[in-house]
Amino acid sequence: MVLIFLYYSSGKLHLRTSVQKSQAALDSLHSVGRLVVSEYDKQGFVTKLDRKLFLKPAPMFLDPNFKRLSKISIYPPPFGVRTQEKIIDHILSATNSYSLGSELDSLSCKKCIIIGNGGILFNKSLGAKIDQYDVIVRLNEAPVAGFEKDVGSKTTMRITYPEGAIQKPERYEKSSLFVFSAFKPMDFKWLRHMVYQDKLRSMEGFWKSVARIVPRDPEDMRILNPYFIQEAAFRFIGLPHNKGLMGRGNIPTLGTVAITMALHNCDEVAVAGFGYDMNTPRAPLHYYEKLKMSAIKESWTHNISKEKEFLRKLVTGGVIQDLTNGI
Template identity: 35%
Template sequence: MVTLKHLSVKEHEENSVPLLAEAETAESPAIKHRRESREFFLTQRTNLGLSIALLLSCYSAILVPAYLPTKQPTRIESSTEEYMAILNHSAALLSRPCISGLAKAKLQKVLNFHSLVQIPAFLQNGTRHWELAPPLGLLGSEDTLAQTLRVLPHSGPPSFPDRCRRCMVVGSGRILHGKHLGAHINKYDIIIRMNNAPVFGFEEDAGSRTTIRLIYPEAASFLAQEYQNTDIVALVVFKRLDLEWLTSVVTKKPLSWWSKLWFWRDVVNDIPLRPGNFRILNPEIISRTLHVLQTYGKHESKTVPTLGFTGVVLALQLCDEVSLAGFGYDFKHPGSLLHYYGTVRMDHMMAQVVHDVSAERSLLRDLVKSGVVHDVTGAV
């Protein structure tokens, strides 16, 4: 009998099975599946948390700045001397006798501009062939135009007194604020305004009468009182849907919710004027005006003229003498107010790319220098 020394055998618990070394470190398939499942769901929760945090960060980046204090516009007021000089200049223009054909005669001195006044101001039929799409033409919108013209009792120019006529084109510039030109503006035969530039509450500076208001749907005022003392609302067509909107306004039949989705902002459903008070501006005015402006720009541009400048061209077609008030941009003070109303700053206009305001300023200066138009507020 042999006795083994130093050999110790550990007794296993009852019902236990001895394991090899490899078996002690290996996982069963069931255990491995449970572990991987826990890791998967932990990863899902982590991703969900990160997604929520990222979403909240994006919302904060968008919404929080709206509640932070913003830089207030700079309010640059005119001196008493400047204010009196503007009033005296305006009074002198009104005291002179009106000279028939003066503006058109002076236009001979301005490059390529005289042909603009030969274009019919308003569309009177829908049978013309258009080569360009809106806003430079009406290609592709001929049927819609014909439908809109059918609901307009009058489509030609309004009936004006058969005498020497003076036009005042009222711009929206800050220069008009505090000048008390309202009473002077009201004395003009034809007063042209643009978009939703307010009259109500600003009569002392901007006057209270409107002969023609140039608009497009997204810029038409929602305030009924802004259409009081208004003779004509003239649509400037930027897209086919604008014609449908005009038909809706004239017939008092609201557009469908689907049509309204294609405007870039809410549009007014009703303008308290009779059907005979609506017109459609001839898009050829926009097209030819752009062609002239391109000769003043640094390069050929795909921009469109501002409605303010379009109003000047319209005035030259309708009147013997043309004056401007509220025109001009103060680019030296980007933080100054842009309009005689509201709180929009000048840098808003400087950042836009739709209009070539530098070319328009150069051309307006030539028109003033040539005596074609009179700049009452002196900011051009």
């Protein structure tokens, strides 16, 4: 379970996320020969990507009106918010901020990059290029300090969950958003403790140790819209539905969830540091530690091979470009 998030790639998406920009996106796609027609298998999973899949806006973060989002109201975590409405209301009343911020929200063309944690990033010297993006997304506890040459120095948001969160307060960036992604009901209780700075008295319900403090003000905390977990799992990757409950091999990795979020909310999307090659067992698994590729073990929650199929569809369809060539 330690090696849950193993995808690291890069790419660009020239798609508009609002109805007003749809025609411009279509014209652009026509001009570069990237139009793709959707195709589905017998179970309704996407087998060939259509740019229209990403044109429908979906809010990055939950706001006080989250109950209007019908697609997440029917499922409990990780695919929705059912059974967690009251605690989410309580958390949102304290955070009181629900967007990227006025400066980024006002951009007419938003360029975003998702930074994976893969060893494929090591010694690539992509740091300066990464820092040129408007929105820089990092995952879990992957460090920045000491690795700027390869991964950049800026962070807009860090998406994580309790077991993946940075545990040493001094390692947190001072200006980034803390973006919380819930995979089980217990996760929301943890977030409430972090937001209200209450002492976390028990680790029961977590599969490993979790952070006991998040050194960010409530207004710098967000709740990621669980629709992106749901959409990535059931519509794009084709994971088992299991009646909308967490089950064996039906949870997308956080990296793929972040990519799905970006496809709906950014005009251009890049990713870096996705992918691993089991044919090189001595290669570094992560860019920041000595753990080798051979340490990868089968995950109970994820289906790595099916996720790679999805990411390859994005690449071959011209929707994203893999800068580190790991997909």
